[in-house]
Amino acid sequence: TEIYTSGLAGRRPAVPTDPDRLEGAARKKMSREAFAYVAGGAGSESTVRANRVAFERWRIVPRVLRGVAGREVSVELFGRRLPAPLLLAPVGVLEAAHREADVAVARAAARLGVPLVFSSQASRPMEECAAAMGDAPRWFQLYWSTSDELVESFVARAERCGCEAIVLTLDTTMLGWRPRDLDLASLPFLRGRGIAQYTSDPVFRRALDRPLPPSGGRPAVNLSTLRALVGLARRYPGGFLENLRSGEPLAAVRRFIATYSRTSLRWEDLAFLCERTRLPVLLKGILHPEDARLALEHGVDGVIVSNHGGRQVDGAIAALDALPGVVEAVDGRVPVLFDSGVRGGADIFKALALGATAVCLGRPYVYGLALAGEKGVAEVVENVLAEFDLTMGLAGCRSVAEISRDLLVPAPGTP
Ligand code: FNR
DSSP: OHHHHHHHTTOOOSSOSSHHHHHHHHHHHSOHHHHHHHHOOSTTOHHHHHHHHHHHTEEEOOOOSSOOSSOBOOEEETTEEESSSEEEOOOOOGGGTOTTHHHHHHHHHHHHTOOEEEOTTOSSOHHHHHHTSTTOOEEEEEOOOSOHHHHHHHHHHHHHTTOOOEEEEOSOSSOOOOHHHHHHTOHHHHHTTSOHHHHTOHHHHHHHHSOOOOSOSOOOOOHHHHHHHHHHHHHSOSHHHHHHHHSOHHHHHHHHHHHSOOTTOOGGGHHHHHHTOSSOEEEEEEOSHHHHHHHHHTTOSEEEEOOGGGTSOTTOOOHHHHHHHHHHHHTTSSOEEEOSSOOSHHHHHHHHHTTOSEEEEOHHHHHHHHHHHHHHHHHHHHHHHHHHHHHHHHTTOSBGGGOOGGGEEEOTTOO
16 A cells, blocks of 8 residues: 555655566666676576466466455464565675675665575675664575584574574585576676675684695686685785785685585485574475475475576476475475565465465565665565565455465466
């Protein structure tokens, strides 16, 4: 109602309401490299497209005369009442979109009470974001480093920052094949903007500050690694830089890159994480029902059905198509969250009707950030929530609990 009323009063919105126009406006505003990084996906981007097509294949069948005044869109998740079944997905390298990066997003999220999931690849340390959020809800997303000590340190910091859950992302133990970024050779430039959680970490700093092996046997290193190193050294002087002067630079690069992510991670390793935190642990990037079963067997507290917005496996199943299988496997034992392709309120409705407990919003809020900083993020989220509330009411639901599977049918012509 507020959005309509302020529109009548002549207030000009800071961001386009339509998701495609939102993306188009952000494309004009952002640098070529930044837009390519945010919008792009893996390979031919068939999964990016499939994520949207999957939503188109479901139709809502509204019910009438159900008394939908005084609707309730709030939900409870891990003992916390949220204003809506919506979170802001962890997105790294936000500085590529806006100078204020994660802090602007944190302020917008806090203003609306919508939880923000801090990314492991953030442009600002989680402490800075937490300080901007008061007691508004936030979670932490973890990429599992090769260093257990660093994993422990990240988790301990997240707890101290008031994070209420740990999201372990499993679909990105290696970066996907991203032609747009490769063709612009922009990854080194971008990655330097997504290392704030690391460079602000005492364990990580200690590792970097350890004396390097003296120069001698020179390992092969490619140009982009060298560029990443230069970017890193420029942005984070101090012990690391001194080390570079006295030691072997290539060893420093290798040490930095080697801590990033543990490709060898297995189901057995989860116990290490679960034992070290009192917070609920969710697994992000679950698509196969069998993995959902294994997740439950290993005692996790929730799963997030996601294909990382089509950025990892080109040709992967659309996230929405994977949702019903995971929901069936989980069978109500833990919350099933969903992301990848959510662009508007009707999408949230469809995901919930297919069994999701809540959804995460990704790219759209990044476009809002690029266009108008904190205000842009807040407006994008408000628009999505307003559309969700309207869709829910117009479909005949008074509360989120009333959104049920029987309100959806496959679009005609869908196999
Ligand atoms: C992401 N995503 C992501 N996920 C994660 O767990 N850690 C991260 O650091 C990032 N970084 C990131 C950067 C950018 C630019 C994008 C677009 C995405 C994935 C994100 O959490 C979410 O799964 C997707 O954004 C969902 O897809 P849509 O809805 O944005 O298309």
